[in-house]
Amino acid sequence: MTISYKNTVKHTLKPSLHPYLNGAWTPNFDELTATDLEVIGTIPSDIDGVYIRNTENPVHEAIGHYHPFDGDGMLHAMVFKDGKVEYRNRFVRTKGFDAEQEAGEAIWAGIANNPKKSKRPGWGAQGYLKDASSTDVVVHAGQVLSTFWQCGDGYRLDPFTLEQHGAERWTPLDGISAHPKVDERSGEMLFFNYSTYPPYQHYGVVDSDNKLVHYTPVPTPGPRLPHDMAFTENYSILVDLPMFWNPTLLEQGKYHAEYHPELPTRFAILPRYGTAGDAIWFEASPTYVLHWMNAYEDGDEIILDGYFQDDPDPAPLPGLPPAAGKMMANIDLCSLKTRLHRWRFNLKTGEVKEQHLDERALEFGTFNQRYAGIKSRYLYSVWNEPGMFLFSGMVKHDLETGDSWELPFGEQRYGSEAPFAPRINAKDEDDGYLVSFITDMKADRSECVLIDAKDIEAGPVCRIILPHRISSGTHATWADGQSIRAYQNP
Template identity: 45%
Template sequence: MMYEVDDTLFISVPAEDETDNPWLKGAFRPQGREYSVSGEHLKIIGKVPDDLNGIYIRNSHNNAQMPMGIYHPFDGDGMLHAMRFDAGKVEYRNKFVRTTGFLAEQGAKKSLWPGILQPNNYQRRGWGSMGVMKDNAGTDVIAHAGHVIASMSQGSEPWCLSPTTLETFGVNKNWASMVPDGLASHYKVDNETGDMIFFNYPEKAPFMNYGVINRDDKMVHYVPIELPGARWPHDLGMTKNYSILHDLPYFYNPEMLRNGTRKLEFHKEMPSRFGIIPRFGRTEDVRWFEAKPCWVMHLSNCFEDGDWVVQDGCIWDNPVKPPVDDPNDVYAKIARQLDKQATHTHMYRWMFNMRTGEVKEFSLDDEVTEFPIVSNDFVGLKNRYSYNSIFSSHDWVMDGLKRYDLFSNTAVRYEYGPGRFGSEVCVAMKDGFTYEDDAYVVTFLNDMVQDQSECVIFDAAHIEAGPVCTIILPERISAGTHACWVEADRIDGENRQLTDNYWEINAN
């Protein structure tokens, strides 16, 4: 196998047989080598589609140093994995995100910041809403204005990287200094206008900020959003004219937080609040709607339908943590927290009437799924399909893929098979697409039996038929977090060339 590798990296994590931490072994085993491999050196099963053009990029928490204290799978250093498709040719590469924290620990050759479970053990200033962790940039990744942006969920510097080489450019030179509370996942990009909307949620008043970056990578809007107290949101919604902000009753105990102790609690006596704000609105323009108590990790899509603003996503209607057999088993507690079956995470719809104030909400499916995805070209617009990951019972790995047809209320699925676990999928529209699922679904799979990773490509209209092409990666990669698709005409900037009948496709 031919590859390029950076030999200057200092990677110090235990071998799988030297640790009892399940988040540093098995599907979560950290990877230390950075590859750059062209298609001629990759094993390809099937034919790479000629009308698939762009880059699939997936993030992951890939720890580079022995952790300081208890290691949680959200603590690891960000590592991006990318597969580029160009007229039937492919290229794979992966790189650590060179954040300030990563480089500091490379120099020290040890961990310098604690993880999410032990924030009070910090010895130096950190990042995120808590302000004590390393900015690992390992959660989200989105393309905008000619670069990809990687961040961690709590809010981090907007780390910009090349979509083609994954080289870290540094924090965004145009507007990073204007967001001292950072950039939280999940930011959204409007492919029509090139706008990117984002938010953050510091532990100090006003407790949330909301902003818009335009297609030229200039901050054109940034305003405080006044909340009753510190919150722990994870996502936000976007439609053609509005953004949807979340004030949910799953947050740190306020009294304990004042004393420096962070204990997440589900306040089941409080309603959920969803704030709908015009894209360039201010806190006084937010219209708040109440719904049943819940928590929401990931949205599928939001859109406007007459007087209604519709939000589809995966609801946690039972965020209460069930007990574990051994209260001193910290790894069992982490596993319980991540178990999607325990929180009954499933597809759900909220509808907010902007004229009457009415709220409707109901389940779209009872099966546990998460990481719901639609095509970039339909984000913020009425969509027919959502592609969700099926999660293993009592384990934080993705067993398969489920496609929802939201018009006919039907679904089809594809299960990856024993010992095969997926990543967040992306929908890549075919060149000159003429309907919404005239596309491919792309993801990375880990095969634990064969000890290998694959990039697999499905026909979006027929996922149940299995992959049309499989590309074997040079090494088995760690289980990951979020992914993005960068269309070929968006690699250098917000230059998406929509087809002539695009609006007709959306209308139907």
């Protein structure tokens, strides 16, 4: 292994028994660039692109309670080409990160704290949090875009080198939520944001040249907490979910989310370049949904898949202090009882049909992004370690036949969201690899694994040993190398 770059970021974090500050969630402070990595097996030569995962990685002692979604954004990237690979990781140099580096301490209180404890105003949807840019990551117009779940600036980096390009210049006043969607066929990126003041939600389109070309309000009845969106060839899908801030407490500056099972889940389906007046609203069973999968048009219907929560407001996990038990239950897929689910919306009649597609607790799914917005057959989900936000294995679904296949990661081996990487000259939808980081607590190391998407039960095709054990995190993406180079070298 050759390390060509190393930087240790200034930090004040102390060793902790907090479940999301130790074990597989132990933060990293070293930024590295490494080549000539140890490989178990052989790196395929028919893969060209970059796998990037975002991570909540705090560098300073928290003000009050630490929630895992408060951590600073750190990107980990694997660049594959010609059977070779490079690894690098970098913090996202957000305005908040730079300010706290200069101060040498935390300035902003996290989501589980009184916002009055923050020493400066914040950003985004609530105006009190640090915009950590630590939730999601996509590649659009040849550049990485990292985003924050509570809305923020969005930050651009080079996908091959992770060179920092700063905050996105077209970002609206209300920011960008996590989970903007890239349509690989058109090159467009669709996004939304939300806030605590009217009209509470906006929707926008950025073209293939990274120019904001459409931005419009899609109002909701009050402040809401959407987390994701979906799209088809001609439509975008936004949601009004019955889990949102308590309005009375919000007036007092306190942010406490409550579930309202008496309210329906509402879906706004509007043309890609439509406005609120074009939206068709549908009502469905109450739930909360973190992540939607693919959506597509089928005659008069739109079909949407996602992860329905049977219990969006679970009881605290036993054996822990109430605050910690509640926090961990709210990010434990087993407690939330997340189920793969399908909604069918009839654009002519307004009828909604829905059903569970699987009774296992699954989430954080991926699919071949070349099929985003059109009918797709295969979906890849993960399950978590009960009681912890750690992924213990994956499931491949054939949505046409109903068949499924499982791959456990192994004892004390925890994976990442695993995007699909098409083979060069791929012949069909599942002709490619699933890419994931695995943290092996027994071996005290992390690996990047490639799994043949046609046969996940066979396990990894290769395992690439990373130069350090990395912290667990949330979302990841795959981007085609040839497409990136076409943008960077037109």
